[in-house]
Amino acid sequence: MAAVASIGTAAVPAGKLPASARAWALYEGVRTPYVLLIKVYIFIPYLATILVGDPVRGQSLVAKLGMSYGLLAALTAPLLGVAMDRIGPRKPLLATLTAVLVACCASLWWATPDGLGLAATCAIIFVAGLMFAYTEVLHNSLLPFAAPSAQTSVTSGTGLALGSAISVLLLIFILWGFALPAKMAASWLPAAPLFGLSAAAHEPERIVGPIVALIFACGALPLFIIGRDAPRGIGGGIGDSFRQLKATIRTLPSNRPMGIFLLSRMTYTDGLTAILLYTGIYAAGVMGWGPLELTALAIIVSCFLAIGGLVGARLDRAFGPRRAIQIELAIVIVGQVLLIGLAPDRFLYAPFVAAPLWDGPMFTTLPEMAFVAIACFNAIGTCGCYASSRSMLTSLATPATVGSWFGLYALSGTVTIWLGSALVGAVTAIWSSQQAGFAALVALLIAGCLGMAFVNDPARR
Incomplete structure (x- = not known):
């Protein structure tokens, strides 16, 4: 008889993700293009x-912008997580916030x-960044309900x-349909950017x-439609949510692993996100790359981000989430x-003195090729660390308080987005250097x- 893993009262074959878990993963999948293509x-x-x-x-302006919405998210996301624990179902509010984020992107x-x-x-x-942070809290807190505990990683x-x-896939389409036709002619390319878009008006970027x-x-x-939602909570108003948030925070001294983990994550995770956020701006300013090179870089790096997500799961199973996170951070x-x-x-x-090493449309010099290679190396560690961090929290939390913990998890992730952005903005302005x-x-x-x-390391459930 095949081994089974439970999800609520249902049972699914071990190794096969149930439909609810696949729907959760797909939502994560369609959120990511916002980060890579827009941010x-x-x-x-x-x-x-x-x-x-x-x-x-x-770069300084984008840093201040990230600091602004990151700070607001840091102050409000924990309350959102606690409120969701008391309310229970996450999907109605998640659908509303998703609709706002979609409208902002359009x-x-x-x-x-x-x-x-x-x-x-x-x-x-600013609004899109805030909505993205809130959807992350709600979506992350659905993970223990959408997937069996043995399959959260x-x-x-x-x-x-x-x-x-x-x-x-989206980046390849953009490169083929918009960026390359504006730069070169080939039999496998459209004669001009699709839909009559003008490169001079920067329509391919928009x-x-x-x-x-x-x-x-x-x-x-x-x-x-098919994702499992959290069960109905105990209810209560804003005052009750504040009291539960305070109670959750007061448990941190007695819950040493969770407290140290959240503090450590506060320091590293959006350090990673800040690096990811400014990679495109950095490459455009320091390396002098335009939309063609940046789109190609995004395609290559995204392939290694996909590898990083799978590598993170394997490291998690092999060494436990704590050691996996340390390995992934060392890589970055x-x-x-x-x-x-x-x-x-x-x-x-x-x-x-960078002489061209090959006759190609981009990435022809040794520094350019090294930049691409190192960015791919970083991508593996970054994406793996994201996966291992979520696994770490679900291993430390209980289903009854997972929303509260993911609210604090969001706080520990957004504190450094404004602190990291503030560091980038201040140091860039002081030294007039993107490298600094x-x-x-x-x-x-x-x-x-x-x-x-x-x-x-928590015991693997």
């Missing part, structure tokens, strides 16, 4: 370099100097791998907003130190990695 590689670099007009000032098509303008575009990015890793795979919105809206539906720390030492005229911190701004985040990763040494 990292295509739209935000367009905002920083074209709408702002200067990559250094643009509206980016009009983000031009003569259209929405810089101020309105920044306001939309696999479900989490599958969602991240799906997100990378979907992003790769079209990613509606594309992400369409994919997100369609891919989210299965979770709301080493890669980031190497990445900062690259520029068109510099290789691993040494001056370098990037270097400030390495310290956060090192501190978080050291903190994980004091967390005991």
